[in-house]
Amino acid sequence: AQTVTQSQPEMSVQEAETVTLSCTYDTSESDYYLFWYKQPPSRQMILVIRQEAYKQQNATENRFSVNFQKAAKSFSLKISDSQLGDAAMYFCAYRSAASGGYNKLIFGAGTRLAVHP
Amino acid sequence: EPEVTQTPSHQVTQMGQEVILRCVPISNHLYFYWYRQILGQKVEFLVSFYNNEISEKSEIFDDQFSVERPDGSNFTLKIRSTKLEDSAMYFCASRIPRPQSPLHFGNGTRLTVT
Numbered sequence: 001a002q003t004v005t006q007s008q009p010e011m012s013v014q015e016a017e018t019v020t021l022s023c024t025y026d027t028s029e030s031d032y033y034l035f036w037y038k039q040p041p042s043r044q045m046i047l048v049i050r051q052e053a054y055k056q057q058n059a060t061e062n063r064f065s066v067n068f069q070k071a072a073k074s075f076s077l078k079i080s081d082s083q084l085g086d087a088a089m090y091f092c093a094y095r096s097a098a099s100g101g102y103n104k105l106i107f108g109a110g111t112r113l114a115v116h117p
Numbered sequence: 118e119p120e121v122t123q124t125p126s127h128q129v130t131q132m133g134q135e136v137i138l139r140c141v142p143i144s145n146h147l148y149f150y151w152y153r154q155i156l157g158q159k160v161e162f163l164v165s166f167y168n169n170e171i172s173e174k175s176e177i178f179d180d181q182f183s184v185e186r187p188d189g190s191n192f193t194l195k196i197r198s199t200k201l202e203d204s205a206m207y208f209c210a211s212r213i214p215r216p217q218s219p220l221h222f223g224n225g226t227r228l229t230v231t
Contacts, residue, residue: 033217043206045160045222052217091160097216104150104173105210105220107160 002027004094006108013082014116020067021077021111023092031097034068034075035105039089048090051075053097079113087115119143123209123223130199130230138194138226140209149192150210150220151184153177160208166192199230 003026013019025034036048051059051068058066063083067076079086092108122141130136142149151163164174166184183195192211196203206227210220 035219037222042224043154043227044224045208045210047219047221050217050219104162104165105152106162109159 002029002032002094002096002106004092004106004108006090006092006111008111009109010112010114012114012116013079013086015082015084017082018078018080019082019113021079021090021092021113023075023077023108025073025075025092025094027073027094027096029096029098033095033097034066035093035095036064036066036075036077037091037093037107038086039091039110040085040087045091049077082115084115084117087113089113121209121211121221121223123207123226125226126224127227128229130228132201132230133198136196136199136228138196138207138209138228140192140194140211140223141190142192142209142211143221144190145213146211146221147214148172148212149184149186151194152208152210152222153205154208154225155205163194163207196228199228201230204228204230 005024032053034051038046038048049061049064063080065078089110091110093105096103124139149166154160162175164178165172181197186192206225208225209223212218
């Protein structure tokens, strides 16, 4: 079974600085999708960024980018120019690309990010 | 932008009572999911639903739980006889039938069992 590990329960960053959140996963599959979701205090789950495993290029969405290392099964999230509104719980998630289409997301335990002014 | 809508936002119930959590997925989405998150803990998969039937369920999703899509728009989660440990945030999610499409989550229903 696939597992997702986020080894940093909490991280903090100064406003305008850069922070990297770590995520590793375990799978025997070669095709899959990886996601980062943000959960602010409102508890809503908001998609931050996604990566297809077959793509070598790292995904980027504005101030958010990933470092996808397929061989190492690592998928870290970098937040540049951190803003107060980035303070939230961040979840890394894995989804198999195996046939079925309805495959579930498997979440890591989350990293709570604090942003200090 | 279309959203997944969940009602109610907060439900308080007594142990042993039945509750129904409601969700309206995004209209062109075909895959539906329920997840739960006990306070401060991991987001856990409960069930996925496609083509009017359960496609996968977790060990958590025992006989006390059921899902239904009664009218082509609503997607409900029923807990027949609630227990204290069912207290959690319940998230509905949906997505389109493209392999790489992400899940879109609702705002969640906070269930408190007393």
